[in-house]
Amino acid sequence: MRYIDLFCGIGGFRIAINQVLIAKNINPKCVFSSDIDADAQNIYQMNFGEQPAGDITQIGAEDIPEHDILLAGFPCQPFSICGQLKGFEDTRGTLFFDIARILACKQPDYFILENVKQLVGHNQGKTLKSIIEVLEKLGYTVEYKVLNALHLGLPQKRERIFIVGYRQLLPFRWDIQKIPMKPLTEILEPQVSEFYYASEKIRNSRLVKYQGKTHIEPTIWHENKAGHISAYPYSCALRAGASYNYLLVNGERRLTEREMLRLQGFPDEFKLVASYSTARRLIGNSVPVPCVVFMLNCLLNAIKNFTTDRNRVSLNSNG
Ligand SMILES: C[S@@+](CC[C@H](N)C(=O)[O-])C[C@H]1O[C@@H](n2cnc3c(N)ncnc32)[C@H](O)[C@@H]1O
Structure with a gap:
């Protein structure tokens, strides 16, 4: 074909x-x-x-x-x-x-x-x-x-x-x-470098907005346009042009390039060599x-x- x-x-x-x-x-x-x-x-x-x-x-x-x-x-x-x-x-x-x-x-x-x-x-x-x-x-x-x-x-x-x-x-x-959702544990990398962690200021601001609601980790925290934070056992839509911190794993770090690819269903053999911002744009x-x-x-x-x-x-x- x-x-x-x-x-x-x-x-x-x-x-x-x-x-x-x-x-x-x-x-x-x-x-x-x-x-x-x-x-x-x-x-x-x-x-x-x-x-x-x-x-x-x-x-x-x-x-x-x-x-x-x-x-x-x-x-x-x-x-x-x-x-x-x-x-x-x-x-x-x-x-x-x-x-x-x-x-x-x-x-x-x-x-x-x-x-x-x-x-x-x-x-x-x-x-x-x-x-x-x-x-x-x-x-x-x-x-x-x-x-x-x-x-x-x-x-x-x-x-x-x-x-x-x-x-x-x-x-x-x-x-x-309906196909059952793959759990986030199969998407997230067990250890990621410091590069992906949001600053303490951002993390604290997310915690304040999240107001101590409880949840079972892992979750992905999503900040909407009005600044409200929600934590889900899945990611909201990856977006090419969104702010760097609108999605944070457990409210503390950004997704890695491999995690973003997995969230789009790309196989792990897929090669991606690009800066973080380029990767976010292309995968989003x-x-x-x-x-x-x-x-x-x-x-x-x-x-x-x-x-x-x-x-x-x-x-x-x-x-
Ligand atoms: C929504 S994305 C599609 C992404 C693709 N389905 C994938 O899996 O990565 C739209 C694409 O159209 C491309 N595009 C925009 N204008 C174009 C043009 N005039 N000619 C060819 N490609 C164009 C953009 O660069 C972008 O990659």
């Missing part, structure tokens, strides 16, 4: 699709990847041996190889333009336009897109409706769902919209089965691997059932 990995970041989609296809004895082949961020490109190259192409807006759709499935966790740009979408051309100026023009030119059988949950309610739902209309006009049946990584086995509350599209009349179903932008695994399994099951039904019909009609 040939796929393209758009807005690939550090490769969350790629890890998931390789994992799922190999488990089903299907050969995965990435025929094109792209990301504008030089740090993401380096880490992607380090792990997958391929340097992604750069700015997608500068790449002609006809220069992209044929593929079966398009994967894209496109950036959550301001979608203001899409409000009055009347069609494909009206999405120009958004990165969704680049996805649509590649779909229009290459017509892969399937796509999976990911974005922030807020896309659902944006502009009273008109933005998402417009996006879906564009995708339907391109010949796809489109479905979407908000998935929470917390319900798919990761100790991270991260809700994202996933949009899937397919050309044939597939019997697509959301085979939702990434997609939770189990959510993509779930999406791909739903899609592949639908393809399998469709093929089996079609074979059964042709057997019957042959007598």
